[in-house]
Amino acid sequence: MGKGKGLAITALALGILGLFTAGGLGIGSLLGLILAGTVLIRGARFEGRDIAWAAVAANVFALVTVLPVAAAVWTARGMAIPLWEAEDDSLPEPAQLHEGAFVSPESVPPPPPPPPAAPVRIGGAIPEPRKTRHVNPVYPQVAIQARVQGTVVLECTIGTDGKVGRVDKLRGPALLTEAAIEAVKQWEYTPTLVGGVPAPVIMTVTVNFTLR
DSSP: OOHHHHHHHHHHHHHHHHHHTTGGGGHHHHHHHHHHHHHHHHGGGSSOHHHHHHHHHHHHHHHHTHHHHHHHHHHHHHHOOOHHHHSOOSOOOOOOOOTTOOOOGGGSOOOOOOOOOOOEESBTTBOOOOEEEOOOOOOOHHHHHTTOOEEEEEEEEEOTTSBEEEEEEEESOHHHHHHHHHHHTTOEEOOEEETTEEEOEEEEEEEEEOOO
C-alpha cells in the first residue's frame, strides 16, 4: 500500500470515527482533513485520491456535528443547578393541627397582657394610700421676693407601683405651682388594692408654702 493511500485511509477512519464522537471534539476531524488534504495536494505522487475525497467529506460532516453537540452541552450546563444552590431555604409550611392533636406548651404563644385598668378615685371603699416617701418643695426665689405664700391643690394619678404619674393643678398661686408639682412627682405611696389587685388611683393632694 502506498504512502498516500495509507494517509487517505487514516483520514477516512478519523472522519468516520468523528461522526460518532462529534468530530473527536474537532481535533480528530481536523487531523483527518489535514491528512486527506496532503494526499490531494501531492496529486499523482500519492495513491488513494478517491479515498482522500471520501475522507474529506466524512471529516467535514463530523465537524458539522460539533456545533449542535456543543450547543446542547452549553444548554445543559446552563440548566444544571448545583446542589448547594438547589437546596430550598424556604421555611416549611406549618403543620395543620387536627382536632384532638397534642400541642406542646412551648408552641403556644403567651396570651397578650391585659389592658391597663382605668384609675379609680380615692374615697368610700377605696382608702387613701399611705405615703412612703415625701419630698419638700423648693420655695421659688421669685415668690419669696414677691412675698407670695399659700396652698397649691393638685390632682395626681398614682400607679400600681405607688409612684406618682400625672399631676394636674386645681388651684393655688401661679408662682408656686411648678415647685409644688416637681415635689409631688417625687412622692411615693403604698400600692392601692382594688379587689385584691393593685390598681391606679386618683387623689387630691395639697402643698403648703409659708414664709418665715
